[in-house]
Amino acid sequence: MATESKLIESWTKAPFPPKVQEEAKSILSRFQKGETSGLEIEAYTVPLEFGTGGMRGRIGNGIGRMNEFTVGKAALGFSRYLVKKTKKPILVIAYDSRRRSREFAEVTAGVAAAHGIKVILFSEVAPTPLLSYAVRYYKATGGVVLTASHNPPEYNGFKAYLAKGEQLAPPDDKKIISLIEKVQDWNEIKFLSPKDPAYKKLVVKAGADCFANYLKDLKKSGIVSTKVSAKDRSKIRLVYSPLHGTGGYYMKKLLNDFGYKNVTLVPEQKDPDGEFPTVKFPNPEEPEALALSQKLSEKIGADAFIATDPDADRLGIGVKNQEGGYTLLNGNQIGSILAAYLAEKVSAKPKKGKKPVLVKTVVTTDLQADIAKKNKLALKNVLTGFKFIAEVMGKLDKNKTQYFLFGGEESYGYLPVNFVRDKDSLSSALLLVEVLAEKKDLLSYMNEIYLKYGLYQEGLKSLTLEGLAGKKKIQDSLQSLRENDLIGKTLGKRKVTGFLDFKSKTAKGSASKSAFSGLPSSDVIQLELEGSAKLTIRPSGTEPKIKIYSSFKSRTAPQKESEIPKLTTELLDELKETEALFLQLAGLK
Incomplete structure:
Protein backbone atom coordinates (compact mmCIF):
# COMPACT_ATOMS: atom_id res chain seq x y z
CA MET A 1 0.00 0.00 0.00
CA VAL A 46 -0.85 -0.15 -11.48
CA PRO A 47 2.05 0.80 -13.81
CA LEU A 48 1.64 0.31 -17.53
CA GLU A 49 3.93 -2.62 -18.24
CA PHE A 50 6.51 -2.48 -21.01
CA GLY A 51 6.95 -6.00 -22.36
CA THR A 52 8.56 -7.54 -25.43
CA GLY A 53 5.60 -6.30 -27.49
CA GLY A 54 6.05 -2.77 -26.16
CA MET A 55 3.24 -1.20 -24.15
CA ARG A 56 -0.41 -0.54 -24.82
CA GLY A 57 -3.14 0.98 -22.69
CA ARG A 58 -5.87 3.55 -22.26
CA ILE A 59 -4.95 7.20 -22.85
CA GLY A 60 -5.07 9.29 -19.68
CA ASN A 61 -3.11 10.52 -16.68
CA GLY A 62 -1.16 8.30 -14.31
CA ILE A 63 1.54 5.65 -14.43
CA GLY A 64 -0.97 3.10 -15.75
CA ARG A 65 -2.04 5.13 -18.78
CA MET A 66 -0.62 6.23 -22.13
CA ASN A 67 0.47 9.87 -21.79
CA GLU A 68 3.49 12.01 -22.69
CA PHE A 69 5.28 10.96 -19.48
CA THR A 70 4.84 7.19 -19.77
CA VAL A 71 5.71 7.47 -23.49
CA GLY A 72 8.67 9.69 -22.55
CA LYS A 73 9.87 7.10 -20.02
CA ALA A 74 9.74 4.32 -22.65
CA ALA A 75 11.48 6.58 -25.18
CA LEU A 76 14.19 7.44 -22.63
CA GLY A 77 14.98 3.80 -21.82
CA PHE A 78 15.01 2.87 -25.50
CA SER A 79 17.21 5.89 -26.37
CA ARG A 80 19.72 4.85 -23.71
CA TYR A 81 19.83 1.40 -25.29
CA LEU A 82 20.40 2.87 -28.78
CA VAL A 83 23.33 5.08 -27.70
CA LYS A 84 24.94 2.08 -25.98
CA LYS A 85 24.45 -0.01 -29.11
CA THR A 86 26.33 2.20 -31.55
CA LYS A 87 28.22 5.51 -31.77
CA LYS A 88 25.88 7.00 -34.38
CA PRO A 89 22.42 5.59 -33.72
CA ILE A 90 19.48 6.17 -36.04
CA LEU A 91 15.84 5.82 -34.93
CA VAL A 92 12.87 5.63 -37.33
CA ILE A 93 9.47 6.65 -35.95
CA ALA A 94 6.00 6.13 -37.43
CA TYR A 95 2.52 6.62 -36.03
CA ASP A 96 -1.09 5.75 -36.82
CA SER A 97 -4.31 7.79 -36.88
CA ARG A 98 -5.18 7.42 -33.18
CA ARG A 99 -5.75 10.10 -30.59
CA ARG A 100 -2.41 11.72 -29.66
CA SER A 101 -0.35 9.37 -31.90
CA ARG A 102 1.43 12.23 -33.67
CA GLU A 103 2.07 14.00 -30.35
CA PHE A 104 3.50 10.81 -28.82
CA ALA A 105 5.68 10.34 -31.92
CA GLU A 106 7.07 13.88 -31.49
CA VAL A 107 7.66 13.23 -27.76
CA THR A 108 9.64 10.10 -28.69
CA ALA A 109 11.57 12.01 -31.36
CA GLY A 110 12.38 14.80 -28.91
CA VAL A 111 13.63 12.46 -26.17
CA ALA A 112 15.81 10.64 -28.73
CA ALA A 113 17.15 13.92 -30.16
CA ALA A 114 18.08 15.03 -26.62
CA HIS A 115 20.41 12.01 -26.63
CA GLY A 116 22.02 13.03 -29.92
CA ILE A 117 20.18 10.34 -31.90
CA LYS A 118 19.36 11.01 -35.53
CA VAL A 119 15.61 10.53 -35.98
CA ILE A 120 13.78 9.79 -39.22
CA LEU A 121 10.12 10.64 -38.57
CA PHE A 122 7.25 9.88 -40.94
CA SER A 123 5.46 13.20 -41.51
CA GLU A 124 2.05 11.55 -42.04
CA VAL A 125 0.38 8.41 -40.70
CA ALA A 126 2.11 5.26 -41.97
CA PRO A 127 1.49 1.48 -41.78
CA THR A 128 3.38 -0.54 -39.18
CA PRO A 129 4.88 -2.91 -41.83
CA LEU A 130 6.35 0.15 -43.59
CA LEU A 131 8.05 1.13 -40.31
CA SER A 132 9.57 -2.37 -40.13
CA TYR A 133 10.75 -1.98 -43.73
CA ALA A 134 12.03 1.58 -43.10
CA VAL A 135 14.30 0.43 -40.24
CA ARG A 136 16.01 -1.91 -42.71
CA TYR A 137 15.95 0.57 -45.61
CA TYR A 138 17.56 3.39 -43.63
CA LYS A 139 19.98 0.96 -41.90
CA ALA A 140 18.67 2.28 -38.59
CA THR A 141 19.55 1.05 -35.10
CA GLY A 142 15.90 0.80 -34.11
CA GLY A 143 12.36 1.87 -34.73
CA VAL A 144 9.20 2.91 -32.88
CA VAL A 145 5.60 2.97 -33.99
CA LEU A 146 2.87 4.66 -31.99
CA THR A 147 -0.21 2.48 -32.40
CA ALA A 148 -2.72 0.38 -30.49
CA SER A 149 -3.49 -1.68 -33.57
CA HIS A 150 -7.22 -2.57 -33.66
CA ASN A 151 -8.14 -1.46 -30.12
CA PRO A 152 -10.95 1.04 -29.43
CA PRO A 153 -10.23 4.81 -29.74
CA GLU A 154 -9.38 5.34 -26.06
CA TYR A 155 -6.24 3.17 -26.44
CA ASN A 156 -2.77 3.87 -27.79
CA GLY A 157 0.55 2.05 -27.70
CA PHE A 158 4.33 2.18 -28.15
CA LYS A 159 6.03 -0.62 -30.11
CA ALA A 160 9.82 -0.80 -30.40
CA TYR A 161 11.83 -2.47 -33.16
CA LEU A 162 15.43 -3.67 -33.48
CA ALA A 163 17.89 -3.14 -36.33
CA LYS A 164 16.50 -5.85 -38.66
CA GLY A 165 13.02 -4.36 -38.45
CA GLU A 166 11.86 -6.98 -35.95
CA GLN A 167 10.09 -6.45 -32.62
CA LEU A 168 12.12 -6.85 -29.44
CA ALA A 169 13.77 -10.25 -29.05
CA PRO A 170 16.38 -11.82 -26.72
CA PRO A 171 18.87 -10.72 -25.50
CA ASP A 172 18.08 -7.08 -26.35
CA ASP A 173 14.51 -7.17 -25.01
CA LYS A 174 15.58 -7.64 -21.37
CA LYS A 175 18.24 -4.93 -21.70
CA ILE A 176 15.70 -2.43 -23.04
CA ILE A 177 13.00 -3.31 -20.48
CA SER A 178 15.59 -2.99 -17.69
CA LEU A 179 16.68 0.46 -18.91
CA ILE A 180 13.05 1.63 -19.03
CA GLU A 181 12.34 0.27 -15.53
CA LYS A 182 15.42 2.07 -14.18
CA VAL A 183 13.81 5.44 -14.98
CA GLN A 184 12.42 6.22 -11.50
CA ASP A 185 12.49 10.03 -11.52
CA TRP A 186 10.08 11.70 -13.95
CA ASN A 187 12.41 14.73 -14.03
CA GLU A 188 15.01 12.58 -15.86
CA ILE A 189 12.92 12.78 -19.04
CA LYS A 190 14.09 15.67 -21.21
CA PHE A 191 11.33 16.79 -23.57
CA LEU A 192 12.33 18.70 -26.71
CA SER A 193 9.63 20.46 -28.70
CA PRO A 194 9.71 20.42 -32.52
CA LYS A 195 10.75 24.10 -32.33
CA ASP A 196 13.89 23.33 -30.32
CA PRO A 197 17.15 23.80 -32.34
CA ALA A 198 18.41 20.30 -31.36
CA TYR A 199 15.10 18.79 -32.52
CA LYS A 200 15.26 20.66 -35.83
CA LYS A 201 18.87 19.54 -36.37
CA LEU A 202 18.42 15.84 -35.62
CA VAL A 203 14.84 15.04 -36.63
CA VAL A 204 14.32 14.65 -40.39
CA LYS A 205 11.33 13.54 -42.44
CA ALA A 206 11.09 10.08 -43.99
CA GLY A 207 11.13 10.47 -47.75
CA ALA A 208 8.84 9.08 -50.47
CA ASP A 209 11.83 6.98 -51.57
CA CYS A 210 11.16 4.52 -48.73
CA PHE A 211 7.77 3.33 -50.02
CA ALA A 212 8.99 3.54 -53.64
CA ASN A 213 11.79 1.12 -52.73
CA TYR A 214 9.33 -1.14 -50.88
CA LEU A 215 7.34 -1.43 -54.12
CA LYS A 216 10.52 -2.27 -56.05
CA ASP A 217 11.38 -5.03 -53.59
CA LEU A 218 7.82 -6.32 -53.86
CA LYS A 219 8.17 -6.59 -57.64
CA LYS A 220 11.30 -8.70 -57.17
CA SER A 221 9.81 -10.89 -54.42
CA GLY A 222 8.37 -13.61 -56.66
CA ILE A 223 4.80 -13.41 -55.34
CA VAL A 224 3.43 -11.92 -58.58
CA SER A 225 1.76 -14.63 -60.66
CA THR A 226 3.19 -15.34 -64.12
CA LYS A 227 -0.17 -16.91 -65.05
CA VAL A 228 -2.14 -13.66 -64.74
CA SER A 229 -2.25 -11.13 -67.58
CA ALA A 230 -2.51 -7.35 -67.28
CA LYS A 231 -6.02 -7.68 -68.75
CA ASP A 232 -7.00 -10.16 -66.00
CA ARG A 233 -5.86 -7.73 -63.33
CA SER A 234 -7.62 -4.75 -64.86
CA LYS A 235 -10.93 -6.66 -64.90
CA ILE A 236 -10.96 -7.35 -61.17
CA ARG A 237 -13.15 -4.93 -59.24
CA LEU A 238 -12.07 -4.37 -55.63
CA VAL A 239 -13.38 -2.38 -52.69
CA TYR A 240 -10.94 -1.36 -49.96
CA SER A 241 -11.37 0.13 -46.49
CA PRO A 242 -8.49 1.28 -44.26
CA LEU A 243 -11.06 1.52 -41.40
CA HIS A 244 -10.08 5.16 -40.73
CA GLY A 245 -6.42 4.12 -40.42
CA THR A 246 -3.09 4.41 -42.21
CA GLY A 247 -3.59 2.16 -45.23
CA GLY A 248 -5.64 4.33 -47.63
CA TYR A 249 -2.94 5.95 -49.76
CA TYR A 250 -0.47 3.05 -49.53
CA MET A 251 -2.81 0.18 -50.40
CA LYS A 252 -4.45 1.96 -53.33
CA LYS A 253 -1.10 3.01 -54.81
CA LEU A 254 0.32 -0.51 -54.39
CA LEU A 255 -2.65 -2.23 -56.04
CA ASN A 256 -2.77 0.36 -58.84
CA ASP A 257 0.98 0.00 -59.49
CA PHE A 258 0.58 -3.76 -59.88
CA GLY A 259 -2.22 -3.42 -62.42
CA TYR A 260 -5.32 -3.43 -60.21
CA LYS A 261 -6.74 -0.13 -61.45
CA ASN A 262 -10.32 -0.79 -60.40
CA VAL A 263 -10.02 -0.15 -56.64
CA THR A 264 -12.73 1.84 -54.86
CA LEU A 265 -12.17 3.11 -51.32
CA VAL A 266 -15.10 3.12 -48.88
CA PRO A 267 -15.75 6.90 -48.73
CA GLU A 268 -16.90 6.98 -45.09
CA GLN A 269 -13.74 5.16 -43.93
CA LYS A 270 -10.99 6.27 -46.32
CA ASP A 271 -9.53 9.15 -44.29
CA PRO A 272 -7.48 8.76 -41.08
CA ASP A 273 -9.68 9.39 -38.03
CA GLY A 274 -8.73 8.19 -34.55
CA GLU A 275 -12.34 8.25 -33.36
CA PHE A 276 -13.21 5.41 -35.80
CA PRO A 277 -16.75 6.88 -36.07
CA THR A 278 -18.33 4.22 -38.31
CA VAL A 279 -17.31 1.08 -36.39
CA LYS A 280 -17.48 -0.33 -32.85
CA PHE A 281 -13.99 -1.82 -33.28
CA PRO A 282 -11.64 -0.95 -36.18
CA ASN A 283 -10.74 -4.59 -36.67
CA PRO A 284 -11.07 -6.59 -39.92
CA GLU A 285 -11.75 -9.67 -37.76
CA GLU A 286 -15.14 -8.13 -36.85
CA PRO A 287 -17.91 -8.60 -39.45
CA GLU A 288 -19.51 -5.35 -38.24
CA ALA A 289 -16.37 -3.41 -39.23
CA LEU A 290 -16.72 -4.74 -42.79
CA ALA A 291 -20.42 -3.84 -43.21
CA LEU A 292 -19.79 -0.65 -45.22
CA SER A 293 -17.27 -2.46 -47.44
CA GLN A 294 -19.85 -5.15 -48.18
CA LYS A 295 -22.59 -2.59 -48.82
CA LEU A 296 -20.42 -0.74 -51.37
CA SER A 297 -19.35 -4.05 -52.95
CA GLU A 298 -22.99 -5.06 -53.43
CA LYS A 299 -23.72 -1.67 -54.98
CA ILE A 300 -20.88 -1.73 -57.55
CA GLY A 301 -20.66 -5.51 -58.04
CA ALA A 302 -17.13 -5.90 -56.68
CA ASP A 303 -15.38 -9.27 -56.94
CA ALA A 304 -14.05 -8.86 -53.41
CA PHE A 305 -13.55 -6.33 -50.65
CA ILE A 306 -10.52 -6.05 -48.38
CA ALA A 307 -10.01 -4.13 -45.15
CA THR A 308 -7.07 -3.39 -42.88
CA ASP A 309 -6.86 -2.33 -39.24
CA PRO A 310 -5.69 1.21 -38.25
CA ASP A 311 -1.96 0.45 -38.50
CA ALA A 312 -2.46 -1.68 -41.63
CA ASP A 313 -0.75 -4.84 -40.47
CA ARG A 314 -3.89 -7.05 -40.40
CA LEU A 315 -5.97 -7.94 -43.45
CA GLY A 316 -9.52 -9.24 -43.89
CA ILE A 317 -11.43 -10.14 -47.06
CA GLY A 318 -14.96 -10.83 -48.27
CA VAL A 319 -15.37 -12.58 -51.64
CA LYS A 320 -18.34 -12.84 -53.96
CA ASN A 321 -20.02 -16.23 -53.70
CA GLN A 322 -22.09 -18.19 -56.24
CA GLU A 323 -25.35 -16.81 -54.82
CA GLY A 324 -24.20 -13.25 -55.56
CA GLY A 325 -23.62 -12.37 -51.91
CA TYR A 326 -20.30 -12.16 -50.08
CA THR A 327 -18.55 -14.66 -47.85
CA LEU A 328 -16.06 -13.53 -45.22
CA LEU A 329 -12.91 -15.61 -44.86
CA ASN A 330 -11.35 -15.88 -41.41
CA GLY A 331 -7.67 -15.45 -40.57
CA ASN A 332 -6.93 -19.18 -40.65
CA GLN A 333 -8.56 -19.52 -44.07
CA ILE A 334 -6.77 -16.50 -45.56
CA GLY A 335 -3.44 -17.72 -44.17
CA SER A 336 -4.07 -21.24 -45.47
CA ILE A 337 -4.91 -19.94 -48.96
CA LEU A 338 -1.67 -17.93 -49.06
CA ALA A 339 0.35 -20.80 -47.58
CA ALA A 340 -1.09 -23.41 -49.97
CA TYR A 341 -0.64 -21.18 -53.02
CA LEU A 342 3.02 -20.44 -52.24
CA ALA A 343 3.74 -24.04 -51.14
CA GLU A 344 2.28 -25.47 -54.37
CA LYS A 345 4.16 -22.87 -56.41
CA VAL A 346 7.58 -23.64 -54.92
CA SER A 347 7.06 -27.42 -54.81
CA ALA A 348 6.41 -27.33 -58.57
CA LYS A 349 9.76 -25.52 -59.10
CA PRO A 350 11.99 -26.25 -56.07
CA LYS A 351 15.20 -24.28 -55.44
CA LYS A 352 18.20 -26.57 -55.72
CA GLY A 353 19.74 -27.26 -52.33
CA LYS A 354 17.36 -24.97 -50.42
CA LYS A 355 14.21 -26.01 -48.58
CA PRO A 356 11.37 -23.52 -48.01
CA VAL A 357 10.15 -22.96 -44.43
CA LEU A 358 6.57 -22.23 -43.43
CA VAL A 359 6.21 -20.59 -40.00
CA LYS A 360 2.98 -20.63 -37.98
CA THR A 361 2.00 -20.04 -34.37
CA VAL A 362 0.89 -22.80 -31.99
CA VAL A 363 -2.70 -21.44 -32.09
CA THR A 364 -2.89 -21.26 -35.89
CA THR A 365 -4.74 -24.04 -37.74
CA ASP A 366 -2.93 -27.34 -38.25
CA LEU A 367 -4.25 -27.31 -41.81
CA GLN A 368 -1.08 -25.35 -42.54
CA ALA A 369 1.01 -28.14 -41.00
CA ASP A 370 -0.65 -30.59 -43.42
CA ILE A 371 -0.01 -28.19 -46.32
CA ALA A 372 3.69 -28.02 -45.39
CA LYS A 373 3.98 -31.80 -45.00
CA LYS A 374 2.33 -32.67 -48.31
CA ASN A 375 4.45 -30.13 -50.21
CA LYS A 376 7.67 -31.24 -48.45
CA LEU A 377 8.22 -27.90 -46.73
CA ALA A 378 9.90 -27.50 -43.37
CA LEU A 379 7.45 -26.34 -40.68
CA LYS A 380 8.28 -24.22 -37.66
CA ASN A 381 5.73 -23.69 -34.87
CA VAL A 382 6.26 -20.62 -32.68
CA LEU A 383 4.48 -18.88 -29.82
CA THR A 384 1.78 -16.30 -30.53
CA GLY A 385 3.21 -12.99 -31.69
CA PHE A 386 4.86 -12.01 -34.95
CA LYS A 387 8.12 -11.25 -33.13
CA PHE A 388 8.63 -15.02 -32.88
CA ILE A 389 8.10 -15.44 -36.63
CA ALA A 390 10.63 -12.64 -37.20
CA GLU A 391 13.06 -14.43 -34.86
CA VAL A 392 12.89 -17.55 -37.06
CA MET A 393 13.42 -15.34 -40.14
CA GLY A 394 16.56 -13.88 -38.53
CA LYS A 395 17.98 -17.38 -38.03
CA LEU A 396 17.06 -18.38 -41.60
CA ASP A 397 19.03 -15.37 -42.91
CA LYS A 398 22.16 -17.31 -41.91
CA ASN A 399 20.91 -20.73 -43.03
CA LYS A 400 22.41 -22.08 -46.26
CA THR A 401 19.96 -24.96 -46.72
CA GLN A 402 16.60 -23.35 -45.81
CA TYR A 403 14.79 -20.12 -46.65
CA PHE A 404 11.69 -18.31 -45.39
CA LEU A 405 8.60 -18.77 -47.55
CA PHE A 406 5.61 -17.63 -45.49
CA GLY A 407 4.61 -16.81 -41.94
CA GLY A 408 1.20 -16.20 -40.45
CA GLU A 409 -1.05 -16.23 -37.45
CA GLU A 410 -4.77 -16.77 -37.10
CA SER A 411 -5.39 -13.16 -36.03
CA TYR A 412 -5.37 -11.90 -39.66
CA GLY A 413 -1.61 -11.29 -39.80
CA TYR A 414 0.54 -12.72 -42.64
CA LEU A 415 3.93 -12.19 -44.25
CA PRO A 416 4.82 -13.56 -47.71
CA VAL A 417 8.08 -11.56 -48.19
CA ASN A 418 11.51 -11.57 -46.55
CA PHE A 419 12.24 -7.83 -46.51
CA VAL A 420 9.69 -6.93 -43.79
CA ARG A 421 9.87 -8.42 -40.28
CA ASP A 422 6.32 -7.90 -39.03
CA LYS A 423 2.90 -8.87 -40.31
CA ASP A 424 2.22 -6.97 -43.51
CA SER A 425 -1.23 -6.34 -44.99
CA LEU A 426 0.26 -4.64 -48.05
CA SER A 427 2.28 -7.53 -49.50
CA SER A 428 -0.37 -9.99 -48.25
CA ALA A 429 -3.15 -8.11 -50.05
CA LEU A 430 -1.19 -8.17 -53.28
CA LEU A 431 -0.59 -11.91 -52.98
CA LEU A 432 -4.24 -12.55 -52.10
CA VAL A 433 -5.60 -10.65 -55.11
CA GLU A 434 -3.01 -12.38 -57.31
CA VAL A 435 -4.43 -15.72 -56.11
CA LEU A 436 -7.93 -14.39 -56.82
CA ALA A 437 -6.89 -13.29 -60.32
CA GLU A 438 -5.28 -16.67 -61.07
CA LYS A 439 -7.79 -19.04 -59.45
CA LYS A 440 -10.86 -16.86 -60.28
CA ASP A 441 -12.77 -18.12 -57.22
CA LEU A 442 -11.18 -18.08 -53.76
CA LEU A 443 -14.03 -20.07 -52.21
CA SER A 444 -13.57 -22.90 -54.71
CA TYR A 445 -9.82 -22.79 -54.10
CA MET A 446 -10.44 -23.02 -50.35
CA ASN A 447 -12.54 -26.12 -50.99
CA GLU A 448 -9.75 -27.56 -53.16
CA ILE A 449 -7.43 -27.09 -50.19
CA TYR A 450 -9.87 -28.89 -47.87
CA LEU A 451 -10.16 -31.82 -50.31
CA LYS A 452 -6.41 -32.06 -50.79
CA TYR A 453 -5.15 -31.51 -47.23
CA GLY A 454 -8.09 -32.10 -44.87
CA LEU A 455 -11.20 -30.24 -43.68
CA TYR A 456 -10.48 -28.01 -40.68
CA GLN A 457 -12.54 -25.42 -38.84
CA GLU A 458 -11.44 -23.04 -36.12
CA GLY A 459 -12.93 -20.91 -33.35
CA LEU A 460 -11.82 -18.10 -31.06
CA LYS A 461 -13.39 -16.94 -27.81
CA SER A 462 -12.03 -13.76 -26.27
CA LEU A 463 -13.08 -12.67 -22.78
CA THR A 464 -12.27 -9.17 -21.48
CA LEU A 465 -11.33 -9.14 -17.79
CA GLU A 466 -10.04 -5.70 -16.76
CA GLY A 467 -8.22 -4.53 -13.65
CA LEU A 468 -6.60 -6.49 -10.85
CA ALA A 469 -9.73 -8.62 -10.34
CA GLY A 470 -9.66 -9.59 -14.02
CA LYS A 471 -5.97 -10.44 -13.89
CA LYS A 472 -6.59 -12.71 -10.88
CA LYS A 473 -9.49 -14.49 -12.60
CA ILE A 474 -7.28 -15.20 -15.63
CA GLN A 475 -4.49 -16.64 -13.46
CA ASP A 476 -6.94 -18.70 -11.36
CA SER A 477 -8.41 -20.17 -14.53
CA LEU A 478 -5.02 -21.27 -15.88
CA GLN A 479 -3.96 -22.63 -12.52
CA SER A 480 -7.10 -24.78 -12.22
CA LEU A 481 -6.33 -26.37 -15.62
CA ARG A 482 -2.76 -27.09 -14.50
CA GLU A 483 -3.93 -28.76 -11.30
CA ASN A 484 -6.55 -31.05 -12.91
CA ASP A 485 -5.60 -34.32 -14.59
CA LEU A 486 -7.37 -33.89 -17.93
CA ILE A 487 -5.93 -36.88 -19.84
CA GLY A 488 -8.76 -39.25 -20.79
CA LYS A 489 -11.46 -36.72 -19.97
CA THR A 490 -14.16 -36.45 -22.65
CA LEU A 491 -15.01 -32.98 -23.97
CA GLY A 492 -18.01 -33.23 -26.27
CA LYS A 493 -17.33 -36.04 -28.73
CA ARG A 494 -13.56 -36.31 -28.26
CA LYS A 495 -11.24 -37.46 -25.50
CA VAL A 496 -8.30 -35.40 -24.28
CA THR A 497 -5.19 -37.33 -25.36
CA GLY A 498 -2.46 -34.79 -24.69
CA PHE A 499 -1.69 -31.85 -22.40
CA LEU A 500 0.98 -29.20 -23.02
CA ASP A 501 1.93 -26.50 -20.53
CA PHE A 502 4.23 -24.07 -22.34
CA LYS A 503 5.04 -22.29 -19.06
CA SER A 504 6.51 -25.23 -17.14
CA LYS A 505 7.24 -27.17 -20.38
CA THR A 506 5.24 -30.13 -19.12
CA ALA A 507 3.86 -32.67 -21.61
CA LYS A 508 1.34 -35.33 -20.57
CA GLY A 509 -0.42 -38.17 -22.37
CA SER A 510 0.37 -38.47 -26.08
CA ALA A 511 1.71 -34.90 -26.24
CA SER A 512 5.41 -34.61 -27.00
CA LYS A 513 7.97 -32.32 -25.38
CA SER A 514 9.25 -31.63 -28.89
CA ALA A 515 6.40 -29.07 -29.09
CA PHE A 516 8.52 -26.84 -26.82
CA SER A 517 11.65 -27.13 -28.96
CA GLY A 518 13.32 -23.73 -29.31
CA LEU A 519 10.43 -21.92 -27.61
CA PRO A 520 10.73 -19.71 -24.53
CA SER A 521 8.47 -20.32 -21.53
CA SER A 522 4.99 -18.84 -22.04
CA ASP A 523 1.69 -18.85 -20.14
CA VAL A 524 -0.07 -21.10 -22.65
CA ILE A 525 -1.94 -24.38 -22.12
CA GLN A 526 -2.90 -26.64 -25.03
CA LEU A 527 -5.10 -29.72 -24.99
CA GLU A 528 -4.77 -32.29 -27.77
CA LEU A 529 -7.97 -34.20 -28.54
CA GLU A 530 -8.68 -37.31 -30.60
CA GLY A 531 -8.82 -36.90 -34.37
CA SER A 532 -6.45 -33.92 -34.83
CA ALA A 533 -8.25 -31.38 -32.64
CA LYS A 534 -6.75 -28.81 -30.28
CA LEU A 535 -7.93 -26.37 -27.62
CA THR A 536 -5.52 -23.65 -26.53
CA ILE A 537 -5.89 -21.04 -23.79
CA ARG A 538 -3.64 -18.03 -23.15
CA PRO A 539 -3.83 -14.52 -21.71
CA SER A 540 -3.38 -11.74 -24.27
CA GLY A 541 0.01 -10.05 -24.13
CA THR A 542 -1.38 -6.63 -25.09
CA GLU A 543 -4.96 -6.47 -23.74
CA PRO A 544 -6.81 -7.44 -20.53
CA LYS A 545 -8.20 -10.57 -22.17
CA ILE A 546 -8.02 -14.34 -22.03
CA LYS A 547 -8.30 -16.16 -25.35
CA ILE A 548 -9.46 -19.68 -26.17
CA TYR A 549 -8.53 -21.07 -29.60
CA SER A 550 -10.07 -24.18 -31.20
CA SER A 551 -8.81 -26.07 -34.25
CA PHE A 552 -10.72 -29.22 -35.25
CA LYS A 553 -10.23 -31.57 -38.18
CA SER A 554 -13.25 -33.40 -39.55
CA ARG A 555 -13.11 -37.12 -38.79
CA THR A 556 -14.85 -37.69 -42.11
CA ALA A 557 -12.69 -36.63 -45.05
CA PRO A 558 -14.78 -35.06 -47.83
CA GLN A 559 -14.42 -36.83 -51.18
CA LYS A 560 -16.04 -34.12 -53.29
CA GLU A 561 -16.84 -30.41 -53.00
CA SER A 562 -20.57 -30.98 -52.50
CA GLU A 563 -19.89 -32.83 -49.21
CA ILE A 564 -18.00 -29.92 -47.64
CA PRO A 565 -20.94 -27.68 -46.50
CA LYS A 566 -22.67 -30.43 -44.47
CA LEU A 567 -19.42 -31.65 -42.91
CA THR A 568 -18.44 -28.04 -42.11
CA THR A 569 -21.75 -27.39 -40.32
CA GLU A 570 -21.36 -30.59 -38.27
CA LEU A 571 -17.75 -29.73 -37.42
CA LEU A 572 -18.61 -26.18 -36.33
CA ASP A 573 -21.47 -27.43 -34.15
CA GLU A 574 -19.09 -29.89 -32.48
CA LEU A 575 -16.44 -27.20 -32.06
CA LYS A 576 -18.86 -24.77 -30.37
CA GLU A 577 -20.16 -27.46 -28.02
CA THR A 578 -16.62 -28.47 -27.03
CA GLU A 579 -15.56 -24.83 -26.63
CA ALA A 580 -18.44 -24.20 -24.19
CA LEU A 581 -17.49 -27.26 -22.14
CA PHE A 582 -13.85 -26.14 -22.07
CA LEU A 583 -14.84 -22.66 -20.84
CA GLN A 584 -16.85 -24.33 -18.05
CA LEU A 585 -13.88 -26.54 -17.19
CA ALA A 586 -11.63 -23.45 -17.00
CA GLY A 587 -14.08 -21.65 -14.68
CA LEU A 588 -14.83 -19.00 -17.29
CA LYS A 589 -18.43 -19.83 -18.16
Missing part, protein backbone atom coordinates in the same frame (compact mmCIF):
# COMPACT_ATOMS: atom_id res chain seq x y z
CA ALA A 2 2.90 2.34 0.85
CA THR A 3 4.37 1.78 -2.64
CA GLU A 4 1.02 2.54 -4.27
CA SER A 5 0.70 5.77 -2.24
CA LYS A 6 4.17 6.81 -3.40
CA LEU A 7 3.21 6.14 -7.03
CA ILE A 8 0.21 8.45 -6.71
CA GLU A 9 2.17 11.07 -4.73
CA SER A 10 4.81 11.32 -7.47
CA TRP A 11 2.10 12.72 -9.77
CA THR A 12 1.08 15.46 -7.29
CA LYS A 13 4.18 17.57 -7.98
CA ALA A 14 6.54 18.73 -10.75
CA PRO A 15 7.20 17.96 -13.56
CA PHE A 16 3.46 17.28 -14.00
CA PRO A 17 1.15 20.12 -15.08
CA PRO A 18 -1.10 21.69 -12.39
CA LYS A 19 -4.26 20.02 -13.75
CA VAL A 20 -2.65 16.54 -13.55
CA GLN A 21 -1.33 17.30 -10.05
CA GLU A 22 -4.85 18.23 -8.89
CA GLU A 23 -6.28 15.01 -10.34
CA ALA A 24 -3.55 12.98 -8.61
CA LYS A 25 -4.27 14.71 -5.27
CA SER A 26 -7.93 13.77 -5.60
CA ILE A 27 -7.00 10.14 -6.38
CA LEU A 28 -4.60 10.08 -3.40
CA SER A 29 -7.34 11.31 -1.08
CA ARG A 30 -9.74 8.60 -2.31
CA PHE A 31 -7.02 5.96 -1.97
CA GLN A 32 -6.21 7.00 1.61
CA LYS A 33 -9.90 6.73 2.49
CA GLY A 34 -9.87 3.07 1.44
CA GLU A 35 -10.80 3.20 -2.28
CA THR A 36 -8.02 0.94 -3.56
CA SER A 37 -9.47 -0.52 -6.78
CA GLY A 38 -11.34 0.53 -9.91
CA LEU A 39 -10.01 1.86 -13.21
CA GLU A 40 -9.59 5.48 -12.02
CA ILE A 41 -7.50 4.47 -8.97
CA GLU A 42 -5.53 1.80 -10.85
CA ALA A 43 -4.55 4.40 -13.46
CA TYR A 44 -2.22 5.74 -10.75
CA THR A 45 -1.36 2.56 -8.83
